[in-house]
Amino acid sequence: MSATPRTRDRSRTHDVVLWGATGFTGQLVAEYLVQTRTDGDLRLALAGRNRAKLEALRDRLASIDPGAKSLPIVVADSLDRASLDAMVADAEVVCTTVGPYARYGAPLVEACVEHGTDYCDLTGETTFIRPMIDQHHSTAREQGTRIVCCCGFDSIPSDLGVLMMQRAMQDRHGVAATEVKLAVTRTKGGASGGTIASMLEMMKTLQRDPAARAIVADPYGLNPEGEREGPDGRDRMGAFFDPDLDGWAGPFVMAAVNTRIVRRSNALQDYAYGHDFRYQEVVHFPRGLGGVVRAWGLATGLIGFLLAMNLPPTRALLSRFFLPSPGEGPDEAEREAGLFEMALFARGPGTADGPVLHGHVVGHKDPGYGGTAIMLGEAARCLAVDGPTLETPGGVLTPATAMGDALLSRLRGAGMVFAVD
Numbered sequence: 001m002s003a004t005p006r007t008r009d010r011s012r013t014h015d016v017v018l019w020g021a022t023g024f025t026g027q028l029v030a031e032y033l034v035q036t037r038t039d040g041d042l043r044l045a046l047a048g049r050n051r052a053k054l055e056a057l058r059d060r061l062a063s064i065d066p067g068a069k070s071l072p073i074v075v076a077d078s079l080d081r082a083s084l085d086a087m088v089a090d091a092e093v094v095c096t097t098v099g100p101y102a103r104y105g106a107p108l109v110e111a112c113v114e115h116g117t118d119y120c121d122l123t124g125e126t127t128f129i130r131p132m133i134d135q136h137h138s139t140a141r142e143q144g145t146r147i148v149c150c151c152g153f154d155s156i157p158s159d160l161g162v163l164m165m166q167r168a169m170q171d172r173h174g175v176a177a178t179e180v181k182l183a184v185t186r187t188k189g190g191a192s193g194g195t196i197a198s199m200l201e202m203m204k205t206l207q208r209d210p211a212a213r214a215i216v217a218d219p220y221g222l223n224p225e226g227e228r229e230g231p232d233g234r235d236r237m238g239a240f241f242d243p244d245l246d247g248w249a250g251p252f253v254m255a256a257v258n259t260r261i262v263r264r265s266n267a268l269q270d271y272a273y274g275h276d277f278r279y280q281e282v283v284h285f286p287r288g289l290g291g292v293v294r295a296w297g298l299a300t301g302l303i304g305f306l307l308a309m310n311l312p313p314t315r316a317l318l319s320r321f322f323l324p325s326p327g328e329g330p331d332e333a334e335r336e337a338g339l340f341e342m343a344l345f346a347r348g349p350g351t352a353d354g355p356v357l358h359g360h361v362v363g364h365k366d367p368g369y370g371g372t373a374i375m376l377g378e379a380a381r382c383l384a385v386d387g388p389t390l391e392t393p394g395g396v397l398t399p400a401t402a403m404g405d406a407l408l409s410r411l412r413g414a415g416m417v418f419a420v421d
Contacts, residue, residue, distance in 0.1 A: 089115045103201055132149070
């Protein structure tokens with residue numbers, strides 16, 4: 001373990017090592033980084049277990065940018081700690097798409113902490129994030145190493161969206177928002193086998209481990225130890241009318257991780273949003289009978305799906321016949337045709353007469369893959385290129401607390417919309 005924090009001067013061989021580059025999402029991130037890099041912008045290396053697959057990917061990337069033909073290749077294995085150590089020691093940042101993270105992620109995080117290498121991933125597995133917090137936050141903070149989970153559709157739109165609303169509330173009214181709500185108003189996109197594999201792994205963990213179930217159920221389960229309480233209750237699974245959103249609301253499946261990340265961001269910022277800050281996420285439907293039916297349809301369908309995934313026989317049946325396998329996912333046309341739109345509502349102090357702001361976050365590609373490739377790619381670039389100037393501490397952080405305004409600026413430059421009305 002390093003005796004002192006590593007100085008970020010981009011003196012290591014690679015700015016970003018993309019671990020899992022030949023996987024479904026890894027290839028999308030590689031394509032994005034190659035398409036968007038400029039001279040001297042990013043020293044990228046492709047990493048994985050299979051050299052032949054990495055070389056084939058490099059050849060394909062060279063059709064996008066001939067300069068990609070010279071991209072370095074790093075061969076390593078999640079189960080070979082020495083190979084991970086060699087990989088991370090040469091990297092400013094390791095960006096990983098290798099999941100399920102609860103199965104494969106811990107040795108890489110440990111290696112990054114020991115070598116002072118910044119890290120980002122796209123996990124949505126609270127059962128992975130919490131052990132990383134418990135085991136590595138203190139050491140990573142002392143070392144100045146930034147370990148940043150949830151840098152994809154989980155949970156960048158939520159975490160940076162709330163940061164944006166809080167910045168606007170302070171700028172316009174001089175106070176923090178005591179409540180923020182995020183409503184998913186529109187999405188279009190498909191699922192990949194990697195996402196399903198992570199969900200299946202998490203369900204298996206929850207079934208056998210009561211402690212893991214307690215973490216997932218706790219709305220403050222990712223907060224620092226001793227600070228795992230607050231005004232928010234458990235996630236709502238039914239449908240209800242929300243006057244602030246002027247419509248019906250149903251449960252958003254990703255709220256189970258996104259809300260915890262936002263609450264951790266608040267805690268890590270010394271409660272800049274306030275100790276009484278409340279946050280929730282829903283899927284929005286319009287007023288009227290149609291909205292009622294759709295909201296309750298979503299609620300009952302989601303509950304049924306989660307129950308089916310929780311039972312081994314139905315989980316195996318769904319996995320074998322109905323869900324995509326690892327390596328499968330939406331094709332290019334589906335990814336390009338995808339989108340996501342989210343509305344944000346923020347209220348300042350005062351139950352009825354407090355200041356109110358509205359905002360929105362929009363992505364113009366499939367959220368889980370085209371959009372996530374942009375978000376994860378820009379997070380990795382931000383940590384590597386902006387890393388020396390980011391005034392943020394080490395630790396197991398969130399996108400908002402690790403990169404904040406710098407990442408917001410990069411994502412806006414990449415075509416995403418983060419705006420306050």
